[in-house]
Amino acid sequence: MRLPKLLLYLLFGTAVGAIGRSPYPTSVPSPKPSSFVVPTWDIHTSPQDGEALARLSLPGANVTDWHHISTSKCTLMGCLLHAGAYDDSELFFSDNLKSFNRSQFAVPWVYRNEFKLNPRPGQHYFxxxxxxxxxxxILLNGHTVTTKDFQVGSYAGHEYDITELLNAGPNGLLIQVYPTDYNYDFALGFVDWNPYPPDNGTGVWRDVVVRQTGPVALDALRVATDFxxxxxxxxxxxxxxxTARNLENxxxxxxxxxxxxxxxxxxxxxxxxxxxxxxxxxxxxSLTTTLTRPSIWxxxxxxxxxxxxGKISVLMCNSSSSDTVEQTFGIRKVTSSINAxxxxxxxxxxxxFQVIGGGYSSDMFLVWxxxxxxxxAQYMLDLGHNTVRLEGKMEHPExxxxxxxxxxxxxxxWECCDKWEAWQYNEDLAVKSDWAAHDYGIANASMRHEAAMLQSHPSLxxxxxxxxxxxxxxxxxxxxxxxxSANWQNPIVASASKRSYPAALGPGGMKMDGPYDWVPPTTDRLGAAFGFGSELGAGVGTPELGSLKKFLTKEDLDDLWKQPEKGLYHMSTNVSSFYDRKIYNEALWKRMGAPTSLDDYLMKxxxxxxxxxxxxFESVSAFWSKKRPATGLIYWMLNNAWPSLHWNLFDYYMRPAGxxxxAKVGARPEHVAFDYATKELYLINHSIDRRGPRTVSVDIVGIRGEKLASTAVRTTTEPNKSKSIHKLSPLKGAxxxxxxxxxxxxxxxxxxxxNVYWTAKTIDRLDWDNSDWFYTPVTRYANYSxxxxxxxxxxTATVTPTRGGLNGSYGHDVLLENQSSVPAVFVSLNLVNGAGGDVxxxxxxxxxxxxxxxxxxxxSVTSRAKGASAVQVRGKNVAPATVALG
Structure with missing residues (x-):
C-alpha cells in the first residue's frame, strides 16, 4: 500500500487561494506547488436526503442559519463552543454536563466550506x-470524493485526487461525519479519566488540506540521520x-x-x-548529505x-517547480534495550536515559x-520532567x-480499553468488538499516517x-x-504492560502495576521504584480553592470534607474504581486528623x-543506579481533560499546587532524597556533566522547634548516577x-x-498480600495529627522585582523569614491579580x-501572564497574608 501523502501544516510555496465562506471567495492563481489548510467551517446536522446533501456541496448553497466556525479543526462540541453555542465553564460547573442534550449527536453532522481556485493545465490538486x-x-461540487467505508478512523489520513472535480471559480466542499462509539470505532476515548464528551469526539478534529502540484508529486518527506x-x-x-509520482501519461x-x-x-x-x-x-x-560538523540535538x-x-524539490526541465516537501528535523540517536x-x-x-515524566491528556472536547x-511543556521542564507520554492522544504536528x-x-x-485493543485475548473490555478484516485496513492507514507525521521529530x-x-x-x-515505509529510526515498544508481547517485537519491558489511588510514601514492591513504570501515581492532585470555586458549588465543596466517602462527579465515571475519594480520605483522616473546615481539609x-x-519521583531517581534500576516513570497523570479532583500535577486551569x-523537588537535577523505610539518604545526579565534591547538611528539629540533631556529610557526585550516602541514626528525644x-x-x-520532610515515630504499614491493581491497603497509618x-x-515576606526570568519575562524575588522559634510549616505562595484571582x-x-x-x-517567581499585583502567603501554622508587588 502506498504511503499516504501528507502536508501536515508545512505551508510552502505560494498559497493557491484564501479560503472563506461564500459569497466572498478569492483567487490567487499560481503555477507553483502550493497548499492551504481549510481555515473555516459551517456546520449543521445532516439532512436525511442524499440528494439534499449533494446540493449542499454545490457552490452558493445557503448556509445562513448554520453555525459558522472560524477555526480549521474542531470536534462537534469544540465547534459549538467556538461558535458560542455553549460555554465550557458552564458545562463543567458542578454536574451540569449530566443534563446536556447528547441526543443531538446521535445523527450525522456536516462540515461545509466554499473556496475559489483557478486551475491551470498541468496542475494537479489533492x-x-x-x-x-x-x-x-466527502463531497465536492456535487460529486462523491469518498465514503465512510474508506474515510474511517481518527488517525486514518488519506489523499484524494480532486483535479477533475474542481471548478474554475467557487468550489463547495462538504464532509458528513458519523456518530462515534468508542466500543466499535477507532477514535480518541478517555476510559475512566472523566465523563465521555457528549459527541464522543466526533468531527473534523484535524486539519483538511488542499494541495496543488505540477506533473510530478512528492509524498511526505522522511529524514534519516546517522553518526x-x-x-x-x-x-x-x-x-x-x-516518493516521487508521475501524475501524467x-x-x-x-x-x-x-x-x-x-x-x-x-x-x-x-x-x-x-x-x-x-x-x-x-x-x-533518496539523497544523502554528509555534515562534517553536525549540531547534535x-x-x-x-x-x-x-x-x-530539510527539503526535496522537483524541478522540471523548464526550470519550473512541480512539487516541494519540507520538514524540520534534529540530529540525535535514540535506542533501547531490555536488561536482565x-x-x-x-x-x-x-x-x-532515565525517563521521568507524566501522562498527558487532551482537552475533553479535543480543543487544541x-x-x-x-x-x-514549560511546566513539565520546570518539574524536572524529560518525557511526556501520549496514550492515544497524538494531537497535532504543533x-x-x-x-x-x-x-x-x-x-x-495507541490507547487502551476500547476498539484499539479489542483482541480475543483481552478479557477486560465490557464491550468487545473483535477486529474484522476491514479493521486491519483502518489500523494500516492510521499507523502509516502517524508514522509519517512523527518520523522526523527529534523529540520522539x-x-x-x-x-x-x-x-x-x-x-x-x-x-x-x-x-x-516511513524510515522509522526510533524504538518500537510492544505495550506499556508486561502481560505479553508479539514475537516480532519481543518484550516491551514496561510495567503497569499501579498504584492509581493513594498509597503512602514507600519504595517497596509492586509498582515501586524498579524497572519502567509506564503509568503509576498515588491518585493525588487536589486543586486549590481558587480553582475549585470555578467548577464546584458550595454544596460540592462541603462534600469534600463533610462526605468523605461520597461519589464525586469530578473524579471519574460513576462506574469507575475512582469515582470517590474514599481511599484518599481515609488516609487523610487517620494520618492528619479529621478536618475542621474546608480550608483545613485543603491544607491537609x-x-x-x-x-x-x-x-x-525521589524513589525512582534514587534507585537509578541500583542492581535492578528504576529505568523510567510516567506519573499518572500530568494534567486533566476537564476540571478534576485528582490525577494531575497542575490543574485544568494551569494552577500548580502541592x-x-x-514532584518538582523529587526530580531536581541534583538532589538528596530520604528513604522513609531505611532512613537512608540518596545523592541523585540527573545530569551528564556535573561532577565533584558535594556537602549534604542534615538538621532535625522537633515540633516545638527544639534542635534534635545536626550533621554534615561530604561526598562526591558522578554524572547520571545515584547512590546511598548516609543512614540516619535513631533519634533521642524524638x-x-x-x-x-x-x-x-x-x-x-x-x-x-x-528539602524538608515531616516524619512520625512510625511509618505507614502496607498489606502487600491484599494489593489490588490500583492500590495497596494500609493496616497502620503514620500519625501526623x-x-x-x-x-x-x-x-514575613519581602518582594523585590527582578528581570531575566522565564524567556526574559519580568519576575520577583520573595524573601521569606521565619521570625518564630517554631517551624513555619508548609508555607505556600500564590501570585494573584487585583481581584485576588490566580495568575x-x-x-x-x-x-x-x-x-x-x-x-x-x-x-523567585516569573509569569508572562498580565495583571499580577500581589503574593498571597499562608501556611499550616502561618496566618494568611497578602503582600503587594509594589
Whole structure:
C-alpha cells in the first residue's frame, strides 16, 4: 500500500487561494506547488436526503442559519463552543454536563466550506485528510470524493485526487461525519479519566488540506540521520527521502534537489539527482548529505536543541517547480534495550536515559491551543520532567514542534480499553468488538499516517503499539511495515504492560502495576521504584480553592470534607474504581486528623499530595543506579481533560499546587532524597556533566522547634548516577512529629537543592498480600495529627522585582523569614491579580516550603501572564497574608 501523502501544516510555496465562506471567495492563481489548510467551517446536522446533501456541496448553497466556525479543526462540541453555542465553564460547573442534550449527536453532522481556485493545465490538486472521527463521506461540487467505508478512523489520513472535480471559480466542499462509539470505532476515548464528551469526539478534529502540484508529486518527506558515538567526534549523514509520482501519461525527466539548512542560519547544503519516470510511475528519491560538523540535538536537561530544515524539490526541465516537501528535523540517536530483569532502558546520544515524566491528556472536547500546550511543556521542564507520554492522544504536528524546540521527549502510542485493543485475548473490555478484516485496513492507514507525521521529530522517544494489551500478530506486521515505509529510526515498544508481547517485537519491558489511588510514601514492591513504570501515581492532585470555586458549588465543596466517602462527579465515571475519594480520605483522616473546615481539609490535602508525589519521583531517581534500576516513570497523570479532583500535577486551569511542587523537588537535577523505610539518604545526579565534591547538611528539629540533631556529610557526585550516602541514626528525644531538613551544596557553597520532610515515630504499614491493581491497603497509618497542635509562626515576606526570568519575562524575588522559634510549616505562595484571582501560568523556584526556626529562604517567581499585583502567603501554622508587588 502506498504511503499516504501528507502536508501536515508545512505551508510552502505560494498559497493557491484564501479560503472563506461564500459569497466572498478569492483567487490567487499560481503555477507553483502550493497548499492551504481549510481555515473555516459551517456546520449543521445532516439532512436525511442524499440528494439534499449533494446540493449542499454545490457552490452558493445557503448556509445562513448554520453555525459558522472560524477555526480549521474542531470536534462537534469544540465547534459549538467556538461558535458560542455553549460555554465550557458552564458545562463543567458542578454536574451540569449530566443534563446536556447528547441526543443531538446521535445523527450525522456536516462540515461545509466554499473556496475559489483557478486551475491551470498541468496542475494537479489533492484533498488531504489527517483523520476524521469516526468516519465521513466527502463531497465536492456535487460529486462523491469518498465514503465512510474508506474515510474511517481518527488517525486514518488519506489523499484524494480532486483535479477533475474542481471548478474554475467557487468550489463547495462538504464532509458528513458519523456518530462515534468508542466500543466499535477507532477514535480518541478517555476510559475512566472523566465523563465521555457528549459527541464522543466526533468531527473534523484535524486539519483538511488542499494541495496543488505540477506533473510530478512528492509524498511526505522522511529524514534519516546517522553518526558515530561518542557525540562530537565525527560527521553525520543526513538522508532525505520522498516518493516521487508521475501524475501524467507521458515520460517525464526532472531534477530532484535536496536542501539542508541549519535553522540558526548559515549556507544551505544541496544535492541534485536526475530522474526519469514513465507514465504514472513512482520512484523513491533518496539523497544523502554528509555534515562534517553536525549540531547534535539533546533533551533540555542535557544540552541544546539545534534544528535543521530539510527539503526535496522537483524541478522540471523548464526550470519550473512541480512539487516541494519540507520538514524540520534534529540530529540525535535514540535506542533501547531490555536488561536482565526484562526492563526497558532508553539511550539518547549514547547516554542511558532515565525517563521521568507524566501522562498527558487532551482537552475533553479535543480543543487544541498551541500556546497552552507550550505552557504545559514549560511546566513539565520546570518539574524536572524529560518525557511526556501520549496514550492515544497524538494531537497535532504543533505538539511535536513545541517539544522539538523546548527539548521535551515524547512517547506516543495507541490507547487502551476500547476498539484499539479489542483482541480475543483481552478479557477486560465490557464491550468487545473483535477486529474484522476491514479493521486491519483502518489500523494500516492510521499507523502509516502517524508514522509519517512523527518520523522526523527529534523529540520522539519511541512508539507504543499497545497500551494495556499487545497487538496481535497481524496488526503487528501491519504496524512494522508502516514504520519501515516511513524510515522509522526510533524504538518500537510492544505495550506499556508486561502481560505479553508479539514475537516480532519481543518484550516491551514496561510495567503497569499501579498504584492509581493513594498509597503512602514507600519504595517497596509492586509498582515501586524498579524497572519502567509506564503509568503509576498515588491518585493525588487536589486543586486549590481558587480553582475549585470555578467548577464546584458550595454544596460540592462541603462534600469534600463533610462526605468523605461520597461519589464525586469530578473524579471519574460513576462506574469507575475512582469515582470517590474514599481511599484518599481515609488516609487523610487517620494520618492528619479529621478536618475542621474546608480550608483545613485543603491544607491537609496539599500536604498529602506533596508528600506522595515527592516520594514517587525521589524513589525512582534514587534507585537509578541500583542492581535492578528504576529505568523510567510516567506519573499518572500530568494534567486533566476537564476540571478534576485528582490525577494531575497542575490543574485544568494551569494552577500548580502541592502535587506539582512535591514532584518538582523529587526530580531536581541534583538532589538528596530520604528513604522513609531505611532512613537512608540518596545523592541523585540527573545530569551528564556535573561532577565533584558535594556537602549534604542534615538538621532535625522537633515540633516545638527544639534542635534534635545536626550533621554534615561530604561526598562526591558522578554524572547520571545515584547512590546511598548516609543512614540516619535513631533519634533521642524524638517528638510525635519531627522535621528533617536536607540541603545539598557544591564546592562553591551554592545550594543545589533543599528539602524538608515531616516524619512520625512510625511509618505507614502496607498489606502487600491484599494489593489490588490500583492500590495497596494500609493496616497502620503514620500519625501526623500532632501537626494540628503547632504553635503559630510569624513569617514575613519581602518582594523585590527582578528581570531575566522565564524567556526574559519580568519576575520577583520573595524573601521569606521565619521570625518564630517554631517551624513555619508548609508555607505556600500564590501570585494573584487585583481581584485576588490566580495568575497562571506561573513559575516558582520552590513553593509549599517549611522553614525551620528563624530561617530565611529566598524564592523567585516569573509569569508572562498580565495583571499580577500581589503574593498571597499562608501556611499550616502561618496566618494568611497578602503582600503587594509594589
Amino acid at each position: 484533498l488531504q485528510t489527517n483523520g476524521i472521527t469516526s468516519k465521513a463521506d 558515530a558515538l561518542p557525540v562530537g567526534k565525527g560527521a553525520a549523514n543526513v538522508t532525505l527521502k520522498a 507521458r515520460n517525464l525527466t526532472f531534477a530532484a534537489q535536496s536542501n539542508i539548512l541549519a535553522k540558526s542560519g548559515g549556507v544551505p547544503v544541496t544535492k541534485t539527482q536526475s530522474v526519469t519516470l514513465g507514465p504514472y510511475e513512482s520512484v523513491d528519491i 539533546w533533551p533540555k536537561a542535557w544540552g541544546s536543541q539545534p534544528l535543521y530544515s 530483569y526484562n526492563d526497558i532502558i532508553f539511550n539518547i546520544n549514547g547516554h542511558p 491551543d498551541t500556546a497552552k500546550f507550550e505552557a504545559q 505538539l511535536y514542534e513545541v517539544a522539538d524546540r523546548l527539548g521535551l521527549m515524547v512517547l506516543p502510542g 522517544l519511541g512508539f507504543l503499539v499497545g497500551s494495556d494489551y499487545w497487538p496481535d500478530d497481524n496488526a503487528t506486521a501491519i504496524y512494522m511495515d508502516a514504520f519501515k 490535602a496539599q500536604m498529602m499530595d506533596y508528600e506522595a508525589t515527592r516520594a514517587q 502535587s506539582y511542587f512535591g 517528638t510525635d512529629v519531627d522535621f528533617l531538613r536536607v540541603v545539598l551544596t557544591d564546592e562553591k557553597r551554592q545550594t543545589l537543592s533543599r 500532632a501537626l494540628n497542635q503547632l504553635q503559630p509562626a510569624q513569617v 497562571v501560568p506561573v513559575f516558582w523556584s520552590d513553593n509549599y516550603v517549611t522553614l525551620l526556626p528563624h530561617e530565611k529562604l529566598s524564592l
